[in-house]
Amino acid sequence: MMAKATVQIQESRLRQDLLDLARFGEDPGRGITRTALNDADLAARQWFKERMREAGLKVHEDAAANLIGRIDPAAGPTDRPCIATGSHIDTVVQGGKFDGALGICTSLEALRAIRESGFALPCPLELLVFTDEEGGHFAGTFGSRAMFNLLQEGEMEKSRGAGMSSLAQDLKRMGKDPQKIYQGIRSPSEFRAFLEVHIEQGPVLESMDIPIGIVEGIVHLGRYLIQVEGKAGHAGTTPMHLRDDALVKAAEIITAVNEAVRSGGPEIVGTIGEIGVHPGVINVIPGEVEMALDLRSMKEATLASVKKKIDEIVHSTDNAKIETILTKGGVKMDPGIMEAIELSCRQRGIPFHRMWSGAGHDAMTFPTQHIPTGMIFVPCVGGESHCPNEDIRFEDAATGAQVLADTVVRLALQEFLHPPP
Numbered sequence: 001m002m003a004k005a006t007v008q009i010q011e012s013r014l015r016q017d018l019l020d021l022a023r024f025g026e027d028p029g030r031g032i033t034r035t036a037l038n039d040a041d042l043a044a045r046q047w048f049k050e051r052m053r054e055a056g057l058k059v060h061e062d063a064a065a066n067l068i069g070r071i072d073p074a075a076g077p078t079d080r081p082c083i084a085t086g087s088h089i090d091t092v093v094q095g096g097k098f099d100g101a102l103g104i105c106t107s108l109e110a111l112r113a114i115r116e117s118g119f120a121l122p123c124p125l126e127l128l129v130f131t132d133e134e135g136g137h138f139a140g141t142f143g144s145r146a147m148f149n150l151l152q153e154g155e156m157e158k159s160r161g162a163g164m165s166s167l168a169q170d171l172k173r174m175g176k177d178p179q180k181i182y183q184g185i186r187s188p189s190e191f192r193a194f195l196e197v198h199i200e201q202g203p204v205l206e207s208m209d210i211p212i213g214i215v216e217g218i219v220h221l222g223r224y225l226i227q228v229e230g231k232a233g234h235a236g237t238t239p240m241h242l243r244d245d246a247l248v249k250a251a252e253i254i255t256a257v258n259e260a261v262r263s264g265g266p267e268i269v270g271t272i273g274e275i276g277v278h279p280g281v282i283n284v285i286p287g288e289v290e291m292a293l294d295l296r297s298m299k300e301a302t303l304a305s306v307k308k309k310i311d312e313i314v315h316s317t318d319n320a321k322i323e324t325i326l327t328k329g330g331v332k333m334d335p336g337i338m339e340a341i342e343l344s345c346r347q348r349g350i351p352f353h354r355m356w357s358g359a360g361h362d363a364m365t366f367p368t369q370h371i372p373t374g375m376i377f378v379p380c381v382g383g384e385s386h387c388p389n390e391d392i393r394f395e396d397a398a399t400g401a402q403v404l405a406d407t408v409v410r411l412a413l414q415e416f417l418h419p420p421p
């Protein structure tokens with residue numbers, strides 16, 4: 001057995017990178033607006049390319065504008081599958097400093113520390129910075145899906161709202177040809193593993209006072225539209241007993257849906273977060289209501305059984321119906337990678353907690369390609385994310401970077417000891 005390299009990350013350096021990156025797109029009091037390929041994003045990418053080069057990585061940008069930094073092994077063949085780590089650099093409108101940014105900065109620090117340690121790499125390492133994870137143009141996880149040829153027909157030409165640029169337009173603005181997006185497609189066989197560090201975006205780790213979450217999978221998701229019809233009428237002249245108020249019926253549905261989701265236990269969450277009332281004026285009884293329901297669960301069966309209860313609630317209400325907008329299957333992280341992350345925590349006495357992710361990430365794309373994937377969560381203050389208040393503790397970020405670095409080395413050694421056939 002080869003002696004294990006000691007890799008030590010530096011918290012001060014990681015902290016400086018996070019603070020420097022947070023300046024791109026900063027609007028004081030309104031968080032960070034670094035939506036994919038806007039001016040702030042382009043400037044941030046330029047800055048990050050320089051940081052990767054300084055750290056000794058070979059850098060290139062693919063046809064989907066993903067940034068790829070690579071370290072080839074000093075010893076051994078360079079065509080072995082790589083261990084990749086990364087996340088995204090874009091934010092939502094008025095987002096926070098750490099969603100995505102934590103993943104790319106911890107990856108940079110981990111690779112920098114591994115390089116400095118003198119560890120003789122048995123396989124290449126890659127740092128991946130994905131384009132438009134947040135869906136600023138149309139759909140999310142654009143860069144990672146482009147990398148594995150998973151884009152939908154015409155999706156680059158669509159934009160999220162009127163007057164907003166499409167990805168195709170913004171790629172052209174950068175001097176890229178959207179027609180040649182295929183040039184960036186990679187074969188899954190080029191990857192031994194993918195690891196992503198991310199802020200938790202929820203309150204669980206902080207409430208347990210645990211610095212590391214080992215993600216077991218990303219939840220199943222269902223989105224539904226509930227429509228309730230009533231009868232519009234004059235708010236002054238229609239007696240209460242002769243009314244069919246769509247909003248009153250909708251309110252009962254909202255309360256009952258909340259109870260149905262709660263009855264499903266801790267494995268499921270459900271939210272009605274969008275509601276439209278028609279005609280929506282103060283002196284008219286609401287004639288029609290539309291509501292959007294978002295259900296997420298780590299267990300498909302739980303999601304299905306709660307959805308069945310919700311169907312019954314809706315169908316027992318006069319003139320109400322529910323239809324499915326979209327469903328997305330969950331993904332499972334690789335047991336071997338989870339084990340490697342866990343061993344890295346144990347070796348340094350770092351407390352960890354296994355958990356599911358309620359949010360989607362680029363790390364969802366890799367399991368669909370049968371690439372062993374793992375995610376490391378770091379707590380965020382107050383569980384807040386996608387908002388200007390998003391915050392972390394730098395010592396937790398450093399712990400995440402250290403666990404990432406140790407896990408990369410652990411997987412690289414496994415790769416070396418058991419080379420692929």
Ligand SMILES: [Zn+2]
Binds near residue numbers: 133198361
């Ligand atoms: Zn993110």
